[in-house]
Amino acid sequence: xxxxxxxxTPDTPQLLLEHxxxxxxxxxxxxxxxxxxxQCAVDKVxxxxxxxxxxxxxxxxxxxxxxDRRIRQAKFPVVKSLDTFDFLAIPSANKTLVLDxxxxxxxxxxxxxLLLGNSDPVTFCTSSLHD
Numbered sequence: 001x002x003x004x005x006x007x008x009t010p011d012t013p014q015l016l017l018e019h020x021x022x023x024x025x026x027x028x029x030x031x032x033x034x035x036x037x038x039q040c041a042v043d044k045v046x047x048x049x050x051x052x053x054x055x056x057x058x059x060x061x062x063x064x065x066x067x068d069r070r071i072r073q074a075k076f077p078v079v080k081s082l083d084t085f086d087f088l089a090i091p092s093a094n095k096t097l098v099l100d101x102x103x104x105x106x107x108x109x110x111x112x113x114l115l116l117g118n119s120d121p122v123t124f125c126t127s128s129l130h131d
Contacts, residue, residue, distance in 0.1 A: 028061040029054050 021030040033054055040050040071079055082102055087095045106113055 026058055028058040032057050 017033075018030060021027075021033075036053050036057070037050065039045075040053065045053070082099065085098075087093055087098075101113065
């Protein structure tokens with residue numbers, strides 16, 4: 001205590017940044033900013049694009065977490081996805097068509113789709129996606 005103000009240490013900005021990112025609830029940016037900054041320096045990416053990369057990562061991770069949270073809240077007895085679907089069990093199902101429809105690109109093209117088949121919930125979707 002010599003009457004002089006404490007001099008900030010070299011890691012003070014990093015500590016403050018981490019504190020602010022936690023307070024703002026930006027966990028992905030907190031986790032990834034150093035790695036993205038290093039990669040952007042190597043790629044000679046300007047600051048706005050650096051921020052864009054970080055915010056895109058944050059948004060993608062938030063979307064993923066929100067989806068995971070909604071699935072948990074739904075309390076499904078078994079969680080299934082197309083990643084684990086056994087297309088060999090239903091050989092008449094058109095795998096390419098199913099995966100194409102799952103991407104929902106028809107929405108951006110403003111196209112309609114029509115699924116035809118029995119109303120039995122077990123077979124409706126699979127019978128609609130046959131060749």
